[in-house]
Amino acid sequence: MSDPTLSAEQQIKILQEQLLHTQRLAALGELVGTTTHEFNNVLMTILNYAKMGLRYSDDATREKAFQKILAASQRATQITNSVLGMARNRSQQIEPTSLSTLVEESLILLERELNKYRISVETSLEDVPDVMACGNQIQQVLMNLIINARQAMLEGGRLIIRLEHDSKNQAVNLIVRDFGSGMDPSTLQQIFDPFFTTKQGPDETGKGGTGIGLSSCRDIIEQHGGKIRVESSPGKGTCFTIKLPQVKSKSAGLSDSAKYAPIPSSSVA
Numbered sequence: 564m565s566d567p568t569l570s571a572e573q574q575i576k577i578l579q580e581q582l583l584h585t586q587r588l589a590a591l592g593e594l595v596g597t598t599t600h601e602f603n604n605v606l607m608t609i610l611n612y613a614k615m616g617l618r619y620s621d622d623a624t625r626e627k628a629f630q631k632i633l634a635a636s637q638r639a640t641q642i643t644n645s646v647l648g649m650a651r652n653r654s655q656q657i658e659p660t661s662l663s664t665l666v667e668e669s670l671i672l673l674e675r676e677l678n679k680y681r682i683s684v685e686t687s688l689e690d691v692p693d694v695m696a697c698g699n700q701i702q703q704v705l706m707n708l709i710i711n712a713r714q715a716m717l718e719g720g721r722l723i724i725r726l727e728h729d730s731k732n733q734a735v736n737l738i739v740r741d742f743g744s745g746m747d748p749s750t751l752q753q754i755f756d757p758f759f760t761t762k763q764g765p766d767e768t769g770k771g772g773t774g775i776g777l778s779s780c781r782d783i784i785e786q787h788g789g790k791i792r793v794e795s796s797p798g799k800g801t802c803f804t805i806k807l808p809q810v811k812s813k814s815a816g817l818s819d820s821a822k823y824a825p826i827p828s829s830s831v832a
């Protein structure tokens with residue numbers, strides 16, 4: 564229950580924090596569901612190749628079995644590391660963080676879902692500086708954006724995830740671009756509003772339809788002193804750009820001069 568001695572602003576802040584926490588737990592719950600299946604597939608591979616190695620004693624078959632077991636075990640390690648990274652909550656502090664690691668871990672966790680919906684992912688994670696960020700929160704943002712992109716491409720399609728160094732502003736841009744439905748200007752104006760959604764409800768994976776995904780993304784990015792920007796065109800697709808301060812910057816926030824170039828009318832910052 565709310566505490567009557569707190570101001571409305573304080574109460575909103577507390578509720579927002581509770582919402583973020585609940586979202587994190589929900590995201591974790593979804594992940595456990597997705598990754599348990601994935602983990603089971605990997606275990607079946609290991610089991611089958613171990614049986615094959617025991618059944619056939621020739622070197623070539625055993626060599627093949629060991630290679631398959633090794634590859635499957637490495638994948639199992641990746642899966643558990645990604646889940647544990649998220650479950651441990653890493654640290655809640657803003658600290659030097661590798662965006663490419665976050666992208667890779669998020670993609671491992673969503674790989675099965677993206678394959679199922681025939682989304683092909685193209686990444687370009689060039690060597691960029693670390694950013695000052697809370698890894699867990701940024702992973703949450705990234706996963707929200709990837710799931711939105713996937714949901715905008717009902718027939719499947721391309722998803723591009725890119726990192727760019729913006730040396731002028733001592734920042735790194737994380738770009739998530741899809742070639743899905745896109746949005747008309749009036750939808751675009753509202754997407755960061757809490758509870759704004761155009762979805763009928765959760766899809767068969769249990770995701771979407773609450774309308775808090777992007778509003779919490781924006782809160783998180785703003786708490787990092789970063790910026791989130793979107794450009795979209797109906798029928799062509801959508802591109803989200805997140806700008807986060809790089810490690811070397813003097814303060815955690817972007818300086819006043821770190822403003823974007825003029826944004827086209829179909830974009831919202």
Ligand SMILES: Nc1ncnc2c1ncn2[C@@H]1O[C@H](COP(=O)(O)OP(=O)(O)OP(=O)(O)O)[C@@H](O)[C@H]1O
Binds near residue numbers: 707743776
């Ligand atoms: N990549 C995208 N392509 C097209 N429309 C999008 C995209 N991302 C967001 N939207 C639009 O913005 C709305 C708000 O997105 P948001 O993630 O906040 O909520 P949601 O996906 O509807 O529900 P949830 O909070 O469960 O994620 C969506 O309902 C959709 O209309």
Ligand SMILES: [Mg+2]
Binds near residue numbers: 711
């Ligand atoms: Mg969403």
